[in-house]
Amino acid sequence: MSTILSIKDLRKSYADGFEALKGVTLDIEEGEILALLGPNGAGKTTMISTICGITMPTSGQVTVGGHDILNDYRAARRMIGLVPQEIALEPFEKVINTVRLSRGLFGLGRDDARIEDILRKLSLWDKRRNAVKELSGGMKRRVLIAKALAHEPRILFLDEPTAGVDVELRKDMWEIVRELKANGVTIILTTHYIEEAEAIADRVGVINSGELLLVEDKDSLMAQMGKKHIEVMLAEPVDAIPEVLRHYDLTLNGAGESFVYSYDIHGERTGITSLLNDVAKAGLVLRDVQTRQSSLEEIFVNLVSGEQA
Numbered sequence: 001m002s003t004i005l006s007i008k009d010l011r012k013s014y015a016d017g018f019e020a021l022k023g024v025t026l027d028i029e030e031g032e033i034l035a036l037l038g039p040n041g042a043g044k045t046t047m048i049s050t051i052c053g054i055t056m057p058t059s060g061q062v063t064v065g066g067h068d069i070l071n072d073y074r075a076a077r078r079m080i081g082l083v084p085q086e087i088a089l090e091p092f093e094k095v096i097n098t099v100r101l102s103r104g105l106f107g108l109g110r111d112d113a114r115i116e117d118i119l120r121k122l123s124l125w126d127k128r129r130n131a132v133k134e135l136s137g138g139m140k141r142r143v144l145i146a147k148a149l150a151h152e153p154r155i156l157f158l159d160e161p162t163a164g165v166d167v168e169l170r171k172d173m174w175e176i177v178r179e180l181k182a183n184g185v186t187i188i189l190t191t192h193y194i195e196e197a198e199a200i201a202d203r204v205g206v207i208n209s210g211e212l213l214l215v216e217d218k219d220s221l222m223a224q225m226g227k228k229h230i231e232v233m234l235a236e237p238v239d240a241i242p243e244v245l246r247h248y249d250l251t252l253n254g255a256g257e258s259f260v261y262s263y264d265i266h267g268e269r270t271g272i273t274s275l276l277n278d279v280a281k282a283g284l285v286l287r288d289v290q291t292r293q294s295s296l297e298e299i300f301v302n303l304v305s306g307e308q309a
Contacts (some may be wrong), residue, residue, distance in 0.1 A: 004030040004079075004186050005051070005155060007173035012210075013047050022210040023060070030154075033177065033187045034215075037300050038207040044190040045085065052082050064155065070168035074220055078106050082151030085160045087140045092242040095124055099146045104289060105107040106151040114116035118146045121176055123168075134218050138166045145173065149180075156180060158189035164197070174200055198296040208304045221299065227232070228274060233258040235285035248275055 004027040006107070011023040023045050028034055038044050049055045051062055053073055062069045067076040082218060090099060099115055119125045122142040127135060132143060148156060158177075160172045166230065170193075177187055191197055197204060205215040214221075237256035247270070250259040263270045279286065 002030050003027045004065055005188075006063045007047075007051070008061045010047070010050065010062060011058045012050055012055065012162055012194055013058045019051070019102075020210050021060075022116045024210075024211060024212045025203065026215060028186060029154075030186055031181060031184045032202045033189070033276075034203050034205060035063060035180045035201035035218075036188060036190045036205045037194065037197060038190075038283060039304055040209045042304075043210040045159055046210075047188070048082070048112065048159050048188070052080055052157065053077055056232070078151070079154045081145050081148035081156045083141075083148045083153065083156070083161045083238075087137070087144060089132045089143060092131050094128070095119070095130055095132060095135070095143055095146075096128040098143060099150050099300055102147040103150040108151050114152075115150065116147050122146050122172060122271055138169050141293060142169060142172075149176075153185070155186045155188070156158075158187065160190055160192065162193060164189070170196070172263070194300060198215075205298065206303050207298060213303055216235075217294070222293070222296065227262045227264060228270075228291055230261045230263070230275075231258050231290045231292075232261065232279065233288040233290070242284070244278050244282050247274070248278075 001122055007025075007026045007028075010021050010024040011019070013019050024043075024047060036044050036047070046055065051055050051069060052070060053076075055168070057070075062076075065079050067079070069076045074306075093101075096115065096119065099112065099119065103111065103115070111223075112301040116125065119128055121196075122141050122145055124139070124146060127139060132140060135143065145161065175194065177189075181187060183257075189197070201218050203215055204218050204221055206213040215228050231253070231303055234257060237258055238252070241252055241259065245259075248261055250261055252259050261272070261275055263272065276286075
């Protein structure tokens, strides 16, 4: 795959000295889905706004399909579709006209078949003659998505696209995302629903305090940084971890009915055999044993807190 979006040492500072972006460097490949994760105020929206020409960078360079976002902004912007966090639509305009206008703004001719296809996929076709103000919040967000897709962008930015919307819209949204990816569209999304990133992304980027902490293949990230956890459920609860088990750094759960042991999946030894032997020595009777692997959410939380999962 070729690089479709290239970001080099991108910085954004404000008059009061606040640095929203601190030298972000990132190459995004054509046709991939990149999930950008980070807490509120991390710089996700600033980064997207800068690339899309909504705010000016302080320094650095960004090219979209080889077009510089400052020197060749028209060509760069034509390749981009944006679904912003905030819903900003003309309340008295009809849905279908709102979407058609978005296509016309990029110099493209009328294409009723494409507009109909987009509206049907977003369950908006029956609402096409309605004024925007008559729609629910979820339906208005669907209109934002339709507007972003109307001019056939090659890169689609989704800034918290499913925040506060119904489950049905999320399902529709991710189905469209998969179809766009199959057609070679590059998708960059920010989300607080980390399970969605885990399910749909090819790569995951973590940004915090304006700095890009890492960008990794999702599966590789899980394999490199994830831990496995074994939960040992006891036949009888205990008040505390027995002395013979203290060096395992176990976590007692609930009312002492189980404890959790974590281990590195890439370590030479897991320590599970010796743990279970020592559990028997401590006179504890097992009721059940379950294992699980660290989720992307756990890895993300540990990264932004400066720890490793």
